[in-house]
Amino acid sequence: MAALRAHRAWKILLIGILTGLLTWLFFKAGEISPEVHHRYTRTLHQFQQFDEQLNSKVVASYAGLVQNYDGMAYYLGRLRETGVKLREMPAWLDAGDRQRIEARIQALIDAGQAKALDIDRFQRANSVLRNSTLYLPQAADALLARPAWPQADAFEDFIRRLIGFGLTRTLDDAEAASLRDSLVRLQADGGGDEARREMKQVLVHAEIIMARGPEVAALVDRIIRAPTSVLHEDLARSYLDAYQTAAATAAYYRTLLYAISMLLVGYALYALFRIERDRRALLLAHADLEARYEAQRRAEDELRLYGTVFTHAAEGMTITDADSRIVAVNPAFCAITGYTPDEVIGRTPALLNSGRQGEDFYRKMWMSLRETGQWQGEIWNRRKDGGIFPEWLSIAAVSDDGGESGHYIGVFTDISERKQSEARIHHLAHHDALTGLPNRLLLEDRIEQGILKSKRGQRQMAIIFIDLDRFKNINDTLGHAVGDTLLIQAAQRGLHVLRDTDTLCRQGGDEFVVVLPELESRQDAAHVCRKILSALCQPYLLAGHELTVSGSAGIALYPEDGETASELLRKADAAMYRAKEEGRNTFCYFSAEINTATLGELLLENDLFGALERAELLMYYQPKVDAADGRIVGAEALMRWRHRERGMISPEQFIPLAEENGLINAFGEWAIRTVCAQQRAWLDAGLLVVPVAINVSAQQFAQQDLPNMVAHVLAEYGLPPQLIELELTESLLMRNSARAAAVLQTLRRMHVQVAIDDFGTGYSSLSYLRQFPVQSLKIDRSFVSQIGEHGESVRLASAIIAMAHELDLSVIAEGVENEIQARYLVEHGCDQFQGYLYGRPQPVDEFGALLAGRQLDHAA
Known part of the structure; x- marks a missing residue:
């Protein structure tokens, strides 16, 4: 016994030593x-990546590709964050390696801080340089546009040389010396007139550019x-050397x-081998018992x-013997039929017979049971209270040891709710849920039936497509509930007018379709249509x-129109739209001209989507042009569509289509x-x-953030x-005058000019006009075209000019086509002409040539 205990003690000690050694080696x-x-x-x-991105942002800002310093600030911040993370070195590094790496991290962070100071100096110097660079060309152009002054040629030569050498690049010594001499001569030129004073202000920025350019380049x-x-x-x-050393030790x-x-x-x-041997012997002992x-x-x-299953099943169950007498029923059977077990046991299932199925039905049921041993189908039975209900019944025959049917098991489900749901679904599938009228699915069936009747009786059939005029206004103003009430009342009125053989259908929205079968003549359709309208x-x-x-309403006839x-529905719909074009509250018969015009417009609209x-x-x-001297002072941009097959399409054709289908916003942008x-x-x-003036549509003005979009593009x-x-x-501005005034104020702060187009044809008042911060009015061409004839339009044109000048607005006359119109407008003070x-x-190339000629005239 003592030897056994000593043996166990050695084993425990050995296992403890090995366990400790394994644990130490594991860690x-x-x-x-x-x-x-x-x-x-x-x-x-x-x-490394953030440092490279920072360099690229500096170069991009220096090259003028980026207008702000947000990118530099972002990457400087990321570099500082990454430097902090670099100090968090892995714990398994050797102490000597950690000291060496820590020293290198500190050197890297110090270099990054020095670089950040240079970037800060670059931003300040580059901002000054960029401001002067942006201001110089504009200020110089404005100064050179003044009437001739003594230093103009020398100043223009200096500015051109400075711009020609590059405003922000470092000049070589010869170029720099030459430009500085010119700058000194221009600055030394005394005089007190306004042109010289403005020139010296511009030269201050030139001096900044020449001084700051080399400084910024050196910093970059x-x-x-x-x-x-x-x-x-x-x-x-x-770090990699330290990591490889630690990895070799690990x-x-x-190993x-x-x-x-x-x-x-x-x-x-x-x-395990010894344990498995003993386990198998134990398993064999218990196998038989288990x-x-x-x-x-x-x-x-x-x-x-x-x-x-029998007791808790939701389906009713019956078990009968070979003589079809009930021997057992489950609770679901009692709940469905109303009978108790005592009332049915010993009797046949015939007590449930409703009388709806005849002898032939039951004969086929028993034939199936004898031949296949099973039957299932729908059957109508009677409850104890006399109520008749449909059920889905399955019967299976159970054979005894001799192969004879000893018992029958019946399982059934009450399908009354399913039958009712099927009836409701059938009605909803073929009728409109709001008005109860037939829907499109049932409508097509009624039309097909009407076509068959018309063929047999050799008579006509009419399809009337009806659309309520301006229904959307009621829906949007009074709400959808009121709109639904209107549709229900309209449907009832239509039903009272029609015969029992006619069909009134709701096509969807505020559209209704009437089917008039077996008409004597086409006038009958018109008579019914007038009564409905x-x-x-x-x-x-x-x-x-x-x-x-x-x-x-639109009327299409069978077989004349289809x-x-x-x-027939398509052509009745087309005729209805023609009726709307002719003034609404009327009807039109379909004609070939309607079909041709509608198809052409549809194809053109389809092509417009891919333009x-x-x-x-x-x-x-x-x-x-300027009304005084005929100089070009502006232009209006006019959109054109060159169709790949039809050539140039008039704006009067495609602009209204773009407004209807929502493309006008994309076209405007x-x-x-x-x-x-x-x-x-x-x-x-x-x-x-x-x-250059650009027309803005009402949809674009209402739906887009116009100032933001314009600012982004500029x-x-x-x-x-x-x-x-x-x-x-x-008229666009008057739709929502408060919002329009706010948008125009924003555009004014952006220094974007705004003009009111087609003035005089809308309905604005002077009180509203004073609220809108616009700069000019355009007299509509309809007033200009009357000049030369005696009439109100002539007096209106002069009145608009006088009123605009009282409001400090310039006036542009559209559609000036002859000298008589031009002289009249000049006499009454019109500022600009267009016509x-x-x-x-003109195409862009021709107008560009016109600008080039203007430049030559200016140089001369």
Whole structure:
């Protein structure tokens, strides 16, 4: 016994020693975490990336590609954050390696701080340089536009040389010396007139550019050549060397851990072998006992399950003997039929017979049971209270040991609710939920039936498509509930007019369709249509208001206008739209001309959707001239559509279509972007550009953030806001005068000019006009075209000019086509002209040539 206890003590001691050794080796081998290593390596890589991105932002700002310093601030912040993370070195690094890496991190952070100071100096110097660079060309152009003055040529030569050498690049010594001499001569030129004073103000900015340019270039060079990149590479190499040393040490410990683990595995396998031998002997002893117990348990579970299913099933169940007498029923049977078990046991299921099925039905049921042993189907039975209900019944025959049917099991479900649901679904599938009228699905069936009747009786059939006029106004003003009430009343009125053989259907929304089968003549359809429209026009009492709503109708006849339901509906719909065009509250028969016009408009509208993507939209420019001397002082951008097959499409055709289908917003933004891009191209080509006016639609003004979009486009192309002008109609501004005034105030703060187009044709008042911060009015061409004839339009034109000048607004006359009109407008003080007398709308190349000629005249 003592020897056994000593043996166990040695085994326990040995296991304890091995366990401690394994634990120590496990921690030593697992000190290096790949995740920590990858995270620290990623932090090193991020520092390098942020440093490179910072260099690129500095270069981009220096080159003028970026207008702010947000990117530099962002990457400087990220570099500082990354430097803090670099100090959080992995714990498994050796102490000596940690000191070396810490020193290199500190050197890298110090270099980054020095670089940040240079960037701060660059931002301040570059801001001053950029302001002068942006101001100089504009101020110089304004000064050179003044009447001739003594230093103009020398000043212009100096400015051109300075711009030619590049406003922000470092000049060589010869160029710098020459420019400084010119600057000194211009600054030394005394005199007190206004032109010389303005010239000296401009020269201050030239001096700043020449002084700050080399300073900024030197700062950029020093930032790019900062030692952060070299220090980062040194830090990365030091860390990788330390990591490889730690990894080699960990690998050594893992090898020892593996060897000791193998020894323990061998001992464990030996112990398992002995345990498995004893376990098998024990299992064999219990196998027979478990088998018998399991068989008994399964039998009891099956009996319990069968009893539970029979008792708790939601379906009614009956069990009958070979003579079809009931021997058992479940509670669901009693709940469905109303009978108790005592009332049915011993009787046949015939007591449930409703009388709806005949003898032939039951004969086929028993034939199926004898041949296949089962039957299922729908059957009507009677409850104890006499109520008849439908049920789905399944019967299965149970055979005895001799193969004869000893019992029958019947399972049934009450399907009364399902039958009712099917009836409701059938009604909803074929009728409108709001009005109860047939829907489109049932309508097509009624039309097909009407076509068959018309073929047999050789008579006509009419389809009337009716749409309530201005129903959307009632829906939007009084609400959808009132609109629904109106639709219900309109449907009832239509039903009272029609015969029982006619069909009134709600197509959807406020559209109704009438099917008139077996007509004697086409006049019968017109007679019925007039009666329906008359009934619809009677006043409605809606939400306490007495309102009158009319309807427009289109009539298509079978077989004259079509032989299918879809064709007749389509043509009746087209005729209805023609009735709306002719004044509403009327009807039209379909004709071939309606179909041709509708198809052409539909195809054109379909092509319009891809016009932008196919680059089919063009911008033409019509000059505006000064009324006093005929000089070009502006232009109006006019959109054109060059269709790939039809050629040029008139704006009167495609602009209304774009407004109807919502494309006008995209077209309007394209127009503003195209004009700004073209102005930028003309400026880059050295042309003397003029302000260009762009028309803004009512939808674009109402739905888009116009000031924000204009500001974004101007910034994108680096365009002064004075080079574009927006033209808005007075009716557009009056739709929401408060919002319009706010938008115009924003545009005014942006220095974007605004003109009221087609003035005199709208309904604005002088009190509203004074609230709108606009700069000019455009007299509508309808007034200008009457000049030369005696009439109110002539007096209106002169009155508009006088009124506009009283309000400090300039006046532009549209449609000036002859000298008589021009002389009259000049005599009454009109400021600018636009019309065929001075130039038609021109493609961009022709108008660019016109600007080039203007530049030559200016130089001369």
